[in-house]
Amino acid sequence: MARKPADQTVNRDEILVAAAEVFQERGYLGATMADIASKVGLTAGSLYHHFPAGKSDLLLAVLNAGIDAVLREVDAVIAAGAPPDETLRHLIEAHIIGITDNVSIGTAMVFDLHAALDLTDNPEGKDAFLLRRDEFEKRYRRVVEDGITAGLFRHVDMGIFTKALLGADNWVSVWFRPGGRLTGKQIAERIADIFLSALRC
Amino acid sequence: MARKPADQTVNRDEILVAAAEVFQERGYLGATMADIASKVGLTAGSLYHHFPAGKSDLLLAVLNAGIDAVLREVDAVIAAGAPPDETLRHLIEAHIIGITDNVSIGTAMVFDLHAALDLTDNPEGKDAFLLRRDEFEKRYRRVVEDGITAGLFRHVDMGIFTKALLGADNWVSVWFRPGGRLTGKQIAERIADIFLSALRC
DNA sequence: CCTATAATCAAATGAACGTTTGATTATTTT
DNA sequence: AAAATAATCAAACGTTCATTTGATTATAGG
Numbered sequence: 345m346a347r348k349p350a351d352q353t354v355n356r357d358e359i360l361v362a363a364a365e366v367f368q369e370r371g372y373l374g375a376t377m378a379d380i381a382s383k384v385g386l387t388a389g390s391l392y393h394h395f396p397a398g399k400s401d402l403l404l405a406v407l408n409a410g411i412d413a414v415l416r417e418v419d420a421v422i423a424a425g426a427p428p429d430e431t432l433r434h435l436i437e438a439h440i441i442g443i444t445d446n447v448s449i450g451t452a453m454v455f456d457l458h459a460a461l462d463l464t465d466n467p468e469g470k471d472a473f474l475l476r477r478d479e480f481e482k483r484y485r486r487v488v489e490d491g492i493t494a495g496l497f498r499h500v501d502m503g504i505f506t507k508a509l510l511g512a513d514n515w516v517s518v519w520f521r522p523g524g525r526l527t528g529k530q531i532a533e534r535i536a537d538i539f540l541s542a543l544r545c
Numbered sequence: 546m547a548r549k550p551a552d553q554t555v556n557r558d559e560i561l562v563a564a565a566e567v568f569q570e571r572g573y574l575g576a577t578m579a580d581i582a583s584k585v586g587l588t589a590g591s592l593y594h595h596f597p598a599g600k601s602d603l604l605l606a607v608l609n610a611g612i613d614a615v616l617r618e619v620d621a622v623i624a625a626g627a628p629p630d631e632t633l634r635h636l637i638e639a640h641i642i643g644i645t646d647n648v649s650i651g652t653a654m655v656f657d658l659h660a661a662l663d664l665t666d667n668p669e670g671k672d673a674f675l676l677r678r679d680e681f682e683k684r685y686r687r688v689v690e691d692g693i694t695a696g697l698f699r700h701v702d703m704g705i706f707t708k709a710l711l712g713a714d715n716w717v718s719v720w721f722r723p724g725g726r727l728t729g730k731q732i733a734e735r736i737a738d739i740f741l742s743a744l745r746c
Numbered sequence: 747c748c749t750a751t752a753a754t755c756a757a758a759t760g761a762a763c764g765t766t767t768g769a770t771t772a773t774t775t776t
Numbered sequence: 777a778a779a780a781t782a783a784t785c786a787a788a789c790g791t792t793c794a795t796t797t798g799a800t801t802a803t804a805g806g
Contacts, residue, residue: 353753371661373574377794390754392795399794460572498742503726504735511716512709519708526705534705541699542743554783578764591784593765600764 354384356394364406364447368517372403372460400464404473410452411476414442418483428491429540435487436513436539437532443517444528450517452477481506488543497543509539555585557595565607565648569718573604573661601665605674611653612677615643619684629692630741636688637714637737638730644718645729651718653678682707689744698744710740 362383366375377388377399395402417438421431442449452473461470485506491497512535520531563584567576578589578600596603618639622632643650653674665671686707692698713736721732 371572371574373572374661376792386753387755388793389756389795389797393753460575500739501735504732505739507716507720508713508736508739511714511719512712515708515712515716518712531705534702535709538701538706538709538743539739541745542739544742544745577762587783588785589763590765590767590786594783 354386354394358384359391359394359402360406360409361447363402364410364451367403367406368447368451372399375399397466400466401469403460404464404466404469406448407452407473408476410446410448410450411473411480413446414439414449414452415476415480417442418480422483422487427496428487428494429496429543432487432491432543433536433540435484436509436536437529439513440516440532440535441528443513444520444522444531453514454517481510484509491543495545498545500543505542512539555587555595559585560592560595560603561607561610562648564603565611565652568604568607569648569652573600576600598667601667602670604661605665605667605670607649608653608674609677611647611649611651612674612681614647615640615650615653616677616681618643619681623684623688628697629688629695630697630744633685633688633692633744634737634741636685637710637740638733640714641717641733641736642729644714645721645723645732654715655718682711685710692744696746699746701744706743713740 359380363375363380366379366383369375370379377391380402381388381391391402392398395405418435421434421438424431424434426434443453444450461473464470485502488497488500488502488505492499516528516531516535520528526534560581564576564581567580567584570576571580578592581603582589582592592603593599596606619636622635622639625632625635627635644654645651686703689698689701689703689706693700717729717732717736721729727735
């Protein structure tokens with residue numbers, strides 16, 4: 345063991361945050377290792393000490409951190425066991441506030457995965473991530489189903505409703521800028537309001 | 546003049562379509578000139594005969610073609626002068642069917658512009674495109690405003706409603722695959738239904 | 747105080763890619 | 777059929793990276 349002194353050493357998490365920011369700003373291919381490294385005061389080569397598998401591994405780590413964080417919050421909301429309408433509202437809020445407050449989450453949701461993940465030489469990691477994303481979508485769908493079954497929501501095309509809702513939510517990460525007219529929470533409330541109105545019987 | 550014979554010559558539009566497809570599949574940075582060229586049976590260098598300004602010019606051409614096409618349709622819908630609820634429904638349909646049927650439109654709407662356009666050495670072209678995109682958003686907003694004024698729609702946060710709607714629409718280009726459960730038109734109808742329900746007084 | 751090693755850097759390596767260049771071919775125009 | 781030129785290609789160029797390598801530095805454990 346050696347070399348853990350405060351201002352000389354950077355840890356994995358700091359790198360992950362820096363990488364998330366750069367990926368979101370420039371996209372996977374537009375982000376250079378030097379960009380990410382300089383954000384934490386390192387040189388490109390030094391990143392390989394923390395992420396031996398290189399750039400693609402860094403991407404997967406960011407995406408997983410993001411999906412983990414959001415899934416954790418979503419599961420907490422569901423576990424609370426409120427009625428479907430209230431649960432759906434909290435779900436939307438957790439999702440959107442996650443996006444506005446945590447770069448990794450925004451990156452994980454909207455990322456140009458089509459392109460980027462294919463370039464990753466790690467198909468297992470890619471598949472695992474995509475499965476978790478599907479999981480996320482399923483939670484949404486189930487809450488809507490429950491609401492319909494309970495007679496709280498009117499009948500809608502489940503698949504399309506879920507996609508529309510996810511689209512509206514994820515799109516926030518495309519246009520949101522901190523310091524704008526509304527906070528993440530306010531945006532979340534308004535969007536939840538729209539979709540819950542759409543479900544009124 | 547010379548060399549316009551059928552099977553030896555490729556025209557600008559064919560290149561544009563090929564480029565739109567490759568851009569959408571791989572993103573701007575992931576798309577190589579060779580990818581685009583081979584799709585129309587040319588070599589990379591040959592593209593410079595048709596687009597002397599190179600790759601970034603090609604991107605702008607694709608984006609403009611897409612936004613032009615969708616604006617044209619949207620303007621036709623508005624010009625028809627139907628009441629706001631009907632107009633909004635037609636707007637959503639024009640938008641989504643545009644996305645599912647015309648690759649350039651999908652590319653123009655969803656593209657990772659943050660990243661890509663900054664790499665373009667053509668700031669005027671970039672600004673012009675972004676202005677047209679704003680124009681597009683304004684049409685949506687105006688129809689909703691009209692509906693509220695006319696007492697047809699309930700009161701909602703204009704900015705957020707519009708962003709949510711655009712997000713749901715544009716997101717279609719992320720998940721839509723031809724030959725799926727629903728056609729573009731069916732998807733459009735269902736999404737229009739969701740947002741019109743959300744506006745019910 | 748050594749010694750092993752965690753953490754870093756500067757520089758080298760090699761591949762990928764946008765773009766340029768100079769020929770080549772085919773077609774129109776005269 | 778000449779001459780002019782549109783359309784194309786193959787090969788070369790130069791740059792920008794991701795990644796590797798080998799040295800260097802600082803600290804924890806003995």
